[in-house]
Amino acid sequence: MVVMKKMTSNPNTNSSKITMFTGKGGVGKTTCAAATALHYSKTGNTTLAISTDATPSLSHIYELSDKPKPACVTDSLFVKELGHVEVKEMWDKKFGKDVYGVFSSFVDIEYPEFVEFVTSVLPGLSDEFMVDYIRELTLNDEYNAVVWDTAPLGQTLALLETPALLSEHLKMAPRIYSRLKVGRTTREPILDIIRRWEKLSAINMDFLKDIVDFTLVTIPEALAVEQLEDIFRELDEYELKVKRIIINNVAKDDESVFMSTKHNQQQEYLRRIHNTYSNIEIVELPMFPYEIKGLERLVEIERTLFSES
Ligand SMILES: Nc1ncnc2c1ncn2[C@@H]1O[C@H](COP(=O)(O)OP(=O)(O)OP(=O)(O)O)[C@@H](O)[C@H]1O
Numbered sequence: 001m002v003v004m005k006k007m008t009s010n011p012n013t014n015s016s017k018i019t020m021f022t023g024k025g026g027v028g029k030t031t032c033a034a035a036t037a038l039h040y041s042k043t044g045n046t047t048l049a050i051s052t053d054a055t056p057s058l059s060h061i062y063e064l065s066d067k068p069k070p071a072c073v074t075d076s077l078f079v080k081e082l083g084h085v086e087v088k089e090m091w092d093k094k095f096g097k098d099v100y101g102v103f104s105s106f107v108d109i110e111y112p113e114f115v116e117f118v119t120s121v122l123p124g125l126s127d128e129f130m131v132d133y134i135r136e137l138t139l140n141d142e143y144n145a146v147v148w149d150t151a152p153l154g155q156t157l158a159l160l161e162t163p164a165l166l167s168e169h170l171k172m173a174p175r176i177y178s179r180l181k182v183g184r185t186t187r188e189p190i191l192d193i194i195r196r197w198e199k200l201s202a203i204n205m206d207f208l209k210d211i212v213d214f215t216l217v218t219i220p221e222a223l224a225v226e227q228l229e230d231i232f233r234e235l236d237e238y239e240l241k242v243k244r245i246i247i248n249n250v251a252k253d254d255e256s257v258f259m260s261t262k263h264n265q266q267q268e269y270l271r272r273i274h275n276t277y278s279n280i281e282i283v284e285l286p287m288f289p290y291e292i293k294g295l296e297r298l299v300e301i302e303r304t305l306f307s308e309s
C-alpha cells in the first residue's frame, strides 16, 4: 500500500495519512504498528510512529536506547511517546493563561502549580489534548504518514469518546455559568473559554472521523472475537471507520501437536471473523516462535502485513 498525501478542502487536512492501531491488551498492536510504520517509511514516506499508551513500548520494539524527541530509527522513521509533559504543554499553549486569568482572580495560586493541577486532575483533558496533538501533527508538513499506537482497549475508547463527550457536556456549561453569582468581568471570559473548548472538541471529533483510519488487531480466540464485535459497535456509534483487521498469532498446521491443536481450535474463530467482516481488508499474521524485537524481526512482520503491495 503506497501512502499518498491527501489534498482535500477539509480544514483538518493538509495533510498526512494517519492510521490508529487499536485492540484489546496484548494482541500485538504495538508490534503491528511498528512494522506498519517501518513499511511506510521504506515506501517513500517520512513517518512518525507515535504512542499514546501510558506505558509505551515502541522504543523497546525498535530497540532505541537514546531518548531525543522524536527518536530516530532510520532517516525516514521517527518515534514519539506522548505523555503528561506534552499534554501539559498543549493545555498551556491553548487555554492555560486564559483559564488561569479567571481562576487566579478568586484563588491564590502560582501559574505552574495551576497548570500541573488542572492537567493532572481534569477528566478527559489528557485524552483530548493527545488527540489534538496528533491532529496538529498532521496539519504541518513534517510527516507524510503517522502511525498511532494506543493503550489497550478501555483507555483507547475513552480517548476516542472524549471529544464527543466533552463537546456534549460543554454545551450545558454556559447555562450553568451564566447563573453563577459572579460579575460580568469574570463570567464573560469563562463563557468564551467554554465556547473555544467546545469548538476544539468538535474539530477533534471530525479529525477522528474524517482523517484517521483505524486498524483493529485481534487474535483468533473466543474472548477476542467477542470483543471485536463490541469494538465495532462502539466505533460505529462515533462513525469511526475501520480500514483493516489484523488477525495476529495465527497457528500453522505443522507437525507439532501444540501447533496443530491450536490451529484446529482457531479455525472456528477465523471463519467467524472472515464471515462477519467480509467487506473489510483482513490480513493474518502467523504466530512466531520468538519475541518480535528489532528491525530484522519487524521486517518479517512487515512482509506478511504488506505482501500484496
Ligand atoms: N505474531 C507474533 N508471534 C509471536 N509473538 C508475538 C507476535 N505478535 C506479538 N508478539 C509478542 O507478543 C507480545 C505483545 O505484543 P505487543 O506489545 O505488540 O502487544 P500490544 O497489543 O501492543 O500490548 P499492550 O496492549 O500491552 O500494549 C510481545 O512480546 C510481542 O513480541
Ligand SMILES: [Mg+2]
Binding pocket: 029, 030, 031, 053, 057, 149, 150
Ligand atoms: Mg502496546
